Amino acid sequence: MDEAALATHGLTHYFNAFRALDDVSIKVRRGSITGLIGPNGAGKTTLFNAITGGLRPGRGKVTLAGLDVTGQTPDRLFASGLGRTFQIPRPFSRMSVLENLMLVPLSQIGERLGGPFLSRHAMRVQECTIREHALEVLDFMTLAPLADHPAGKISGGQMKLLELARVLMGDPQVILLDEPAAGVNPTLTGTLIEKIEELNRQGKTFLIIEHDMDFVMRHCDPIIALAQGRVVFEGTAAEAQADPVLLDAYLGAQADA
Numbered sequence: 055m056d057e058a059a060l061a062t063h064g065l066t067h068y069f070n071a072f073r074a075l076d077d078v079s080i081k082v083r084r085g086s087i088t089g090l091i092g093p094n095g096a097g098k099t100t101l102f103n104a105i106t107g108g109l110r111p112g113r114g115k116v117t118l119a120g121l122d123v124t125g126q127t128p129d130r131l132f133a134s135g136l137g138r139t140f141q142i143p144r145p146f147s148r149m150s151v152l153e154n155l156m157l158v159p160l161s162q163i164g165e166r167l168g169g170p171f172l173s174r175h176a177m178r179v180q181e182c183t184i185r186e187h188a189l190e191v192l193d194f195m196t197l198a199p200l201a202d203h204p205a206g207k208i209s210g211g212q213m214k215l216l217e218l219a220r221v222l223m224g225d226p227q228v229i230l231l232d233e234p235a236a237g238v239n240p241t242l243t244g245t246l247i248e249k250i251e252e253l254n255r256q257g258k259t260f261l262i263i264e265h266d267m268d269f270v271m272r273h274c275d276p277i278i279a280l281a282q283g284r285v286v287f288e289g290t291a292a293e294a295q296a297d298p299v300l301l302d303a304y305l306g307a308q309a310d311a
């Protein structure tokens with residue numbers, strides 16, 4: 055059986071004449087917490103967009119558990135078990151934290167539960183089920199006390215937890231996180247890491263873009279580095295710290311910043 059929960063095969067993408075992705079082939083091992091690093095502009099978010107359907111790659115293929123999913127819409131991919139969060143959280147700010155979670159399955163899981171032909175009674179039962187599930191997810195993410203708060207009024211760190219909670223509503227097997235620790239205080243980062251590791255123990259696979267090297271070195275294995283749209287390194291944290299190409303391409307660039 056293919057070990058890769060997710061893989062890209064020769065992904066190449068141009069923005070006009072600029073090559074943002076250059077023949078990117080990566081394998082995200084089932085059950086891993088894989089880190090994706092690289093200097094600003096390396097192509098990390100473009101790679102996430104090409105994987106999760108926000109961008110149709112010019113060339114190459116994306117496979118999810120061995121199945122070709124290249125160019126599928128984000129909604130379809132989410133329904134197939136691939137979830138992602140964004141660098142800048144995008145909650146519906148006037149809705150409550152709980153409502154933000156309940157919206158996810160109405161457009162996703164709800165369709166699987168019976169589509170538009172449900173009776174009123176069945177719809178009420180479905181809404182209760184979704185509400186219970188949302189409350190469980192909020193509890194797991196330590197957000198239950200904020201359930202009735204407007205999502206726009208919670209802290210940046212809590213929004214990152216909410217993003218992951220929204221993704222968990224779909225129970226995806228593979229989760230992509232775009233800079234989960236950016237702008238998050240150390241306490242909430244600790245909570246986030248604890249939850250990622252717990253979900254990983256339950257079998258979920260993660261691919262995480264992160265600039266916080268401490269986070270990456272401690273919690274990600276393997277680590278993949280991109281520079282100028284190309285994969286320049288893949289290995290363990292210890293190998294990353296000793297790799298001259300990586301030091302030059304990334305850690306050096308960071309030191310210059």
Ligand SMILES: Nc1ncnc2c1ncn2[C@@H]1O[C@H](COP(=O)(O)OP(=O)(O)OP(=O)(O)O)[C@@H](O)[C@H]1O
Nearest residue numbers: 069070072074092093094095096097098099100101
């Ligand atoms: N829609 C677009 N149109 C044109 N150029 C783009 C577009 N999106 C990204 N780029 C360019 O592609 C390159 C890769 O950008 P990308 O956002 O993927 O990098 P990144 O590694 O995620 O950077 P960061 O760490 O700063 O988020 C950058 O030079 C960026 O300016």
